Amino acid sequence: MRWIDTLEAAAAEKLPEPVHRYFRQGSAGGITAGEAVAAWGSYRFRPHILTDVSAVDLRTTVLGTPLDVPVMVAPTTLQRQADPAGERAMAEGVAAANSLLGVSSNAGTTFADIGAVGAPWWLQIYVVKNRDVTLKMLDKAVEGGARAVVLTADTPVVGRKEDDGPTIWEVIPPEHLLANLDEDEYEADDLGKADDLTPDVIGWLAERTGLPVVVKGVLRGDDAKRCADAGAAGVIVSNHGGRQLDGAISTARALPEVAEALSGSSTELYVDGGIRRGEHVLAALALGARAIFVGRPALWALTVSGSAGVTRLIGDLGVELEHAMRLIGVPELASLSPDLVER
Numbered sequence: 529m530r531w532i533d534t535l536e537a538a539a540a541e542k543l544p545e546p547v548h549r550y551f552r553q554g555s556a557g558g559i560t561a562g563e564a565v566a567a568w569g570s571y572r573f574r575p576h577i578l579t580d581v582s583a584v585d586l587r588t589t590v591l592g593t594p595l596d597v598p599v600m601v602a603p604t605t606l607q608r609q610a611d612p613a614g615e616r617a618m619a620e621g622v623a624a625a626n627s628l629l630g631v632s633s634n635a636g637t638t639f640a641d642i643g644a645v646g647a648p649w650w651l652q653i654y655v656v657k658n659r660d661v662t663l664k665m666l667d668k669a670v671e672g673g674a675r676a677v678v679l680t681a682d683t684p685v686v687g688r689k690e691d692d693g694p695t696i697w698e699v700i701p702p703e704h705l706l707a708n709l710d711e712d713e714y715e716a717d718d719l720g721k722a723d724d725l726t727p728d729v730i731g732w733l734a735e736r737t738g739l740p741v742v743v744k745g746v747l748r749g750d751d752a753k754r755c756a757d758a759g760a761a762g763v764i765v766s767n768h769g770g771r772q773l774d775g776a777i778s779t780a781r782a783l784p785e786v787a788e789a790l791s792g793s794s795t796e797l798y799v800d801g802g803i804r805r806g807e808h809v810l811a812a813l814a815l816g817a818r819a820i821f822v823g824r825p826a827l828w829a830l831t832v833s834g835s836a837g838v839t840r841l842i843g844d845l846g847v848e849l850e851h852a853m854r855l856i857g858v859p860e861l862a863s864l865s866p867d868l869v870e871r
């Protein structure tokens with residue numbers, strides 16, 4: 529059996545049940561979460577033959593940061609439940625793979641400690657009702673060396689989860705969630721998600737941090753254009769792993785329209801959600817993504833094998849992508865194009 533496919537079951541053996549459930553679950557009826565992987569598998573390729581694929585190059589850059597393989601780790605919370613060293617172990621695994629890490633606003637490790645590992649990282653921000661609290665977190669991320677701010681834009685409210693059994697919030701220690709705010713820096717009410725955001729927030733974040741802003745949660749071409757027009761340096765086609773609006777379109781299906789809307793613009797395009805195989809990465813890149821993110825697979829790999837598991841996950845996806853690029857007859861990432869995918 530393929531190692532990546534063994535990870536979730538192996539992680540389930542090690543994790544407390546509410547944590548495993550939290551990592552895997554989608555919102556509401558679980559439709560969007562449930563169809564994410566199959567949506568990538570529904571694409572068919574139109575390979576070239578008789579091209580020289582003796583040397584395949586997987587290296588790329590994201591906002592100027594070099595990657596060995598166009599696979600990055602998505603921001604996820606509760607990594608200290610997966611591994612005692614939490615985000616530090618995730619960062620070590622990412623560093624060894626020469627990749628890049630998304631770090632959640634709800635991290636259980638300080639940004640300074642994550643930054644000290646040396647992996648390039650982007651801060652994922654939930655802008656909250658009290659903007660001063662958001663600014664405090666942004667300042668700490670800048671100090672910790674974040675190279676970009678990822679604005680999660682699909683969460684004006686947190687998607688409803690339908691739990692049987694104790695929820696995660698009943699079992700985890702609070703310090704696993706908000707290591708980057710001191711207790712005296714906020715009141716409970718401050719942390720409600722801002723539900724009045726407009727594209728102006730992109731300029732605000734860029735100005736306050738001096739960093740490029742990437743908008744996460746884009747599922748439509750017109751919204752991608754609004755983000756680009758407002759100064760976004762990148763957008764991530766994402767439905768939050770099916771954890772926000774249930775029934776939202778799969779990212780595999782949303783990607784082509786977003787790529788078309790951004791064609792000719794300098795805004796970089798990334799995608800996440802249900803990407804589990806080299807062939808899925810290949811489809812994503814051919815349809816216009818510059819690189820992809822994995823969420824749950826990185827949590828499973830961290831649980832099962834710590835930082836080495838994260839390194840192996842990224843490496844294995846790279847090996848599969850390289851193999852698939854040989855078979856599709858395209859040796860470099862820049863030559864992957866939508867005509868390689870039947871739509």
Ligand SMILES: Cc1cc2nc3c(=O)[nH]c(=O)nc-3n(C[C@H](O)[C@H](O)[C@H](O)COP(=O)(O)O)c2cc1C
Pocket residue numbers: 550551552564602603604605632633634652680744766767768769770771800801802803821822823824825
């Ligand atoms: C357990 C878990 C926690 C997550 N936490 C966050 C978060 O704090 N901020 C955020 O923007 N996205 C969060 N996400 C969404 C991921 O960044 C990403 O969009 C998604 O997991 C990608 O789908 P995949 O898990 O199928 O690869 C979380 C996802 C999971 C599974």
